[in-house]
Amino acid sequence: xxxxxxxxxxxxxxxxxxxxxxxxxxxxxxxxxxxxxxxxxxxxxxxxxxxxxxxxxxxxxxxxxxxxxxxxxxxxxxxxxxxxxxxxxxxxxxxxxxxxxxxxxxxxxxxxxxxxxxxxxxxxxxxxxxxxxxxxxxxxxxxxxxxxxxxxxxxxxxxxxxxxxxxxxxxxxxxxxxxxxxxxxxxxxxxxxxxxxxxxxxxxxxxxxxxxxxxxxxxxxxxxxxxxxxxxxxx
Amino acid sequence: xxxxxxxxxxxxxxxxxxxxxxxxxxxxxxxxxxxxxxxxxxxxxxxxxxxxxxxxxxxxxxxxxxxxxxxxxxxxxxxxxxxxxxxxxxxxxxxxxxxxxxxxxxxxxxxxxxxxxxxxxxxxxxxxxxxxxxxxxxxxxxxxxxxxxxxxxxxxxxxxxxxxxxxxxxxxxxxxxxxxxxxxxxxxxxxxxxxxxxxxxxxxxxxxxxxxxxxxxxxxxxxxxxxxxxxxxxxxxxxxxxxxxxxxxxxxxxxxxxxxxxxxxxxxxxxxxxxxxxxxxxxxxxxxxxxxxxxxxxxxxxxxxxxxxxxxx
Numbered sequence: 001x002x003x004x005x006x007x008x009x010x011x012x013x014x015x016x017x018x019x020x021x022x023x024x025x026x027x028x029x030x031x032x033x034x035x036x037x038x039x040x041x042x043x044x045x046x047x048x049x050x051x052x053x054x055x056x057x058x059x060x061x062x063x064x065x066x067x068x069x070x071x072x073x074x075x076x077x078x079x080x081x082x083x084x085x086x087x088x089x090x091x092x093x094x095x096x097x098x099x100x101x102x103x104x105x106x107x108x109x110x111x112x113x114x115x116x117x118x119x120x121x122x123x124x125x126x127x128x129x130x131x132x133x134x135x136x137x138x139x140x141x142x143x144x145x146x147x148x149x150x151x152x153x154x155x156x157x158x159x160x161x162x163x164x165x166x167x168x169x170x171x172x173x174x175x176x177x178x179x180x181x182x183x184x185x186x187x188x189x190x191x192x193x194x195x196x197x198x199x200x201x202x203x204x205x206x207x208x209x210x211x212x213x214x215x216x217x218x219x220x221x222x223x224x225x226x227x228x229x230x231x232x233x234x235x
Numbered sequence: 236x237x238x239x240x241x242x243x244x245x246x247x248x249x250x251x252x253x254x255x256x257x258x259x260x261x262x263x264x265x266x267x268x269x270x271x272x273x274x275x276x277x278x279x280x281x282x283x284x285x286x287x288x289x290x291x292x293x294x295x296x297x298x299x300x301x302x303x304x305x306x307x308x309x310x311x312x313x314x315x316x317x318x319x320x321x322x323x324x325x326x327x328x329x330x331x332x333x334x335x336x337x338x339x340x341x342x343x344x345x346x347x348x349x350x351x352x353x354x355x356x357x358x359x360x361x362x363x364x365x366x367x368x369x370x371x372x373x374x375x376x377x378x379x380x381x382x383x384x385x386x387x388x389x390x391x392x393x394x395x396x397x398x399x400x401x402x403x404x405x406x407x408x409x410x411x412x413x414x415x416x417x418x419x420x421x422x423x424x425x426x427x428x429x430x431x432x433x434x435x436x437x438x439x440x441x442x443x444x445x446x447x448x449x450x451x452x453x454x455x456x457x458x459x460x461x462x463x464x465x466x467x468x469x470x471x472x473x474x475x476x477x478x479x480x481x482x483x484x485x486x487x488x489x490x491x492x493x494x495x496x497x498x499x500x501x502x503x504x505x506x507x508x509x510x511x512x513x514x515x516x517x518x519x520x521x522x523x524x525x526x527x528x529x530x531x532x533x534x535x536x537x538x539x540x541x542x543x544x545x546x547x548x
Contacts, residue, residue, distance in 0.1 A: 064349045064372060066494045067248035079350050079370035080391070156373040157391055168377045169485040176489055180497040184504050191508035197519045210532065211525030216518075225532045 018043070019128075019220075021228040025207050028198060035207035036224050044203055046099050053093035058183050060086040065176060087155050094148050101141060108137040125218040136185060143182040150175040241404055242358040247348035263360045264403060265425040266412065268333050269435055269463040270473065271447075272419035275300065275314050275331040282414030283312050286399060308387035311335060311396040312411060315474035324443075332462065332473040333411070333420070336383045336396035338362045340456030343482040346490050347378025360425065360459040361400045366392040378490070380455060380480035398459065428461060435463045454481030 016022045016037045025035035039047070060082045063072035073082035107128045114131035117124040121132050129137070153171035154160045160168060193199045198212040213221035243253045284290065291309040294302070300316040312335035319328045342362045345354040353368035354375060364375075364384070371391035375384045384393040399409035407413075408422040421431060432449040439447035448467025451457045462476070470476035 064370075066498050067250050067349070067351060068498070070248060070349065070351055073370075079368070083370045083372045154373065154377065156371060157386060157388065160373055160376075161386075165377060165382060166483070169483045169489075172374070172377055173485045173489040173493070176493060176497065180493075180501065184501055187501065187504045187508060191512065195512050195515075195517045197517050209520060209525060210528035211522075212520040214528035214531065215520050215524040221528065221531070222535070225535055229536050 016040075019224050019227070021210075021224060022207070026205065027207070027209055028201050034210055036210065036213050036221075037206055038202040038208045038213075039206050041206065043103060044206060046096060046103065047203055050093055050096035050100060053089055053096055054186065057086065057089040057093050058179070058186075060089060061179055062183075065179075083156075087151060090147065090151055094144050097140070097144050104137065105141075108134045110134050110138065125222075126216065126220070127223070128217060128220040130217070136189065139185060140182065143178045143185075146178045147175060147182070150178070241400075243355045244358050244360075245342070245345055245356040246352050247345045247354040248351040257358075263425040264398070264422065264459060265360070265428040266338075266398065266409060266460045267421045267423075267428040267432055267463065268460065269419045269421070269432075270330060270332055271435070271439055271444075271463060271465050272417045273314075273331045273333065274417055274419075275316060275329070276416060277302070277314050278414040278416060279333055279411035279420060280310070280312055280314060282410040283396075284310075286402070286410035287311065287397075306334060306383065306385055306395075308385040308389075308394040311394065317472060317474050319472050328465070330465070330473050332476060334474065336362065336398070336460065337381050337455070337480075338396075338398055338459035339380075340458065341482065343378035343380050343455070343486060344375035344384055345378075346482060347374040347486055349374055357400065359403065361398045361403065362459075363397050363400045364393055364395060366390075366394065369393055378482065378486050380477060380482060425457075425459065432461060432463050436467075439463070439465060450476070452477075452480050454479050 018037055018040050020037050021034065022037060023034050024032055027033050027035060056076075059072045060076055062069045063076075063079075063082050064070075064086065070079070073079045076082040076085050110131070114134055117126075118131045118135075121130055124130075150171040152159050153163050154168045154175070163171075193203070196216060198208055198216075202208045202212075210221065210225075213224065242257055246253050289309045289311070291303060291307055294304065296302075297304045301313060303310050303313060306313050312333055315332045315334045317330040317332070319330050320326075321328055338361055340360065342354070342356060344364075345356060345362060348354045349372060350368050350370045353365055353370065354362065355365060356362050369392040371386065371393070373384075373386050373393065375393055376382075376386065384395050386393050399407070399411075402409060412420045412422040421428065423431075429449065429451070436447045436449060444465040446468040447463070447465050450462035450464050450467060450470055462470075462473070464470060464473065464476075466472050470478050
């Protein structure tokens, strides 16, 4: 691993590829040191586009779901604007998530070992993603696929007119249910992001410390360090 | 409300009850449509256009007397003509039904509507759309068991028969009633209309229509627009009038139990996460983790093989 001194810490992090070991990286608490790039600038941009679109979609959807939350429609300029914007927010989220799938699906395939690890999540050495994270990713893919299809079925005024009313009724019910599942598990996602310290740093600055990788994703730590060693051996 | 006739009994997307001190002194109203007296002249359609200032676009002939072929945002009532060959008598019967909002006692549109006050039910039973509150989502279309609300392409609001709530409020009968030349349309209290219908049904039965009856479907709590039908056992003969209309179970669940349950679970998930964090605290990477990681990295480098690094000493 070679890092030349003319790059400041932040530049190094911005330029390095995913899963590479870098030196002189900015670390939490103002420290500078070795780190692993967990998310590239592209990964982070993609993630936060989806996150912002999710917030807008969820708030506008909740406004239309329960009368007690109709006041949320004021955020978007009133009831009609909320109705107009919600599907476009949702579409942004789904398209953004499709890019996340393109980036991260490969890491999130459930293996036989993952299924075995599921009941002992804290005890087994996790790869880049542990079995719970992989299941969450697959759950979100499912939710967003159902939300996309059912959403089109009652998107007025553009598409709903082409579908029979009994189908629209079922679509509306499924849309609400899968949105509820999605929102509930996003709450869980946010909880873990906040409570597992260093995760927010990973999704805002891109890097994690070696200790973080060792503690939370040890199998991934071993892969990254082994790859770095192999590479430095050929330099 | 200044006018007792405009007291509101139900209001869409509203969780607390509307003002209710004035007890339902106002009589329940109903329109009675006697299909056995209807001659299909469409005076009611014209009266509706005139009173409500509606001028629908000129459409195309679809091969039947239905004109326009279906209700639109600007045609709130449409005569539907059905030709029926009665297998018992061998007669050809022309069954004409004035289609329009049924003003359900338990309105599916109001149940489905997410916008506060966009749909109201007055104390007299009339179900009315308040278009200035309408957001154009079309949920009422999914909620209605009779396929009545129509979304306007022009302003993205839904429209339907108001039962001339503005006329009824000041003691007038709806415009269609006023225009009907045969007395097929009558308007009054729901009780009076039921009595009127009972006389008509008895008369029809005496003329050989043994299945004559009143259409006031119980599945939606009864309606404030009722039909006298010669064949009350087969309402489907009258341009697919539903036999047992009720709010779809999917809509009931979507707009019923699902709402508070989903909100409660989402709220409790967030609260539970907060208090779990408060009690269990964060999961922090410690100095020891960093040291172990550094050692593992060194050990792996020393091992010089492609096998996974040995655990730190």
